[in-house]
Amino acid sequence: MNIKTYHHQQAFTLDSGDILPELHISYQVFGEANADKSNIIWICHALTGNTNPLEWWSGLVGEDRFYDPNEYQIICANVIGSCYGSTYALSTNPKTGNAYYHDFPLVTTNDMARAIDILRKSLGIHQIKSLVGGSLGAQVALHWAIENPDLFEHVVLFAGNAQMSPWxxxxxxxxxxxxxxxxxxxxxxxxxxxxxxxxxxxxxxxxxxxxxxxxxxxxxxxxxxxxxxxxxxxxxxxxxxxxxxxxxxxxxxxxAMDSHHVGRNRGGLISALQKVKAKTLSVGIDTDLLFPKTEAQLISRLVKNGHYKEIKSPYGHDAFLIEYEQLNYILKSFYLN
Structure with missing residues (x-):
């Protein structure tokens, strides 16, 4: 595993108003960027995912898969708050010299997107062909696409939503x-x-x-x-x-998932979603109990260039990690049309 870590030595103000004195952002890169860096795929992981989508999304990402590192440069960063190398509760607080433990502040999905964008800038990336995420990753990706509408050509969201439901x-x-x-x-x-x-x-x-x-x-x-x-x-x-x-x-x-609301401080959900410029695919799952398909449909309806597709599966929310044949078919039709 070639895991890299970017050290952002400046203070990072969270949505809550709390401040992290510094950030460490762990990430992995697979494949090479072409001359004009127009072949970059950025993947945002789900709740317990890590920086290696070839491991946890093996039917979609990898050699001879839909997102092939021989064709694309694929980047995946560990969100802040997670335990796979980025700043989180067991990281050392430079102000105390001890781990944060229970004092680690509230982090939002928007904070996660802003932190990833800091990494993106450090890598000198100014355009991303496709931003892809599922579940928590879709939540983070949606914030990022709203805040940086000119950065992405495509946005692909599996089992995502614009606001976390009371359920x-x-x-x-x-x-x-x-x-x-x-x-x-x-x-x-x-x-x-x-x-x-x-x-x-x-x-x-x-x-x-x-x-x-x-x-x-x-x-x-x-x-x-x-x-x-x-x-x-x-x-x-x-x-x-x-x-x-x-x-x-x-x-x-x-x-962080509970805090998810793309309309916060952006004039509401409709105003926020209409800022997305990228061609956007929102994929729902017919048996998803956690993020019902109506939530995915809402995104596709409110973004300017939105498309909706549906996975039919008995596996519920996790179908986006399982139903590879359907995922590949849906993606092929999205990119061709």
Missing amino acids: GIGFNETQRQAILLDPTWPDKNPKAGLTGMKIARQVGMLSYRHYDSYEVKQKDEDARLDDFKANSYQRYQGEKLASRFDAFAYWTLSK
């Missing part, structure tokens, strides 16, 4: 309550709240998937009394995330 906030709050009730959460320890986060992830899975996907994958064929497939699947999902993530990042990123 979505409710799911996130329930997950954070599991962390809050973990007796280790108050500790200044990198593993604080980890058991609570395992439970949070299990709750989250119920919003990322759909009834139909559990029927297909987790249904028991016998008439057992206990130890069901769904039991072990939920536990597995919690353990799996705990092996690579931490409760501090989960807390910060879920709070």
Whole structure:
């Protein structure tokens, strides 16, 4: 892995008014830019994603895939607040010499977009062929496209929205309550709240998937009394995330998602979305419980050059990470038309 880190040594004022004394932004670059830098694809990752989309979006990004690093220069940065190299709760606060821990301030999806734009400027990039993101990544990408309307030729948003719904906030709050009730959460320890986060992830899975996907994958064929497939699947999902993530990042990123509202300080949703100049594809999922397809449809309807396509899948919100055949077909038709 060729992970790079940009160190922004100036203070960064957050939407909340709090100030981070400096920023570290972790990122990866795949492929080479052409002479006029017109082949750049910038990908924004989802909630627990990292800087390597070839790893977590392997059916879409990689050699001989739709976004091929032999054809494009592909860039993916870790959002601030996440635990894959960018500034977050376990980073050292240069003012104290200690980790922020619970004192790490509220970060918004707009803050994440502004931080990524600082990285973009440091790389000397003045045009981006396509900005692509899913879920949290779509939220960040949408802010970025609104603030920099002349920067992007295309914007592609999978399972995104313009404002976090009360339903979505409710799911996130329930997950954070599991962390809050973990007796280790108050500790200044990198593993604080980890058991609570395992439970949070299990709750989250119920919003990322759909009834139909559990029927297909987790249904028991016998008439057992206990130890069901769904039991072990939920536990597995919690353990799996705990092996690579931490409760501090989960807390910060879920709070950021709650804050998501592109109309804030921009005259409302309609005014904000009409600032997007790029040809925009907003992809909804027919079984998405977390970001219903109506939210994706709203974006495509309100941006000036918006297009809507829909994934049909039993996998709910996570279908944008699974249904590669449909993703590729949708993208091909979008770029050709």
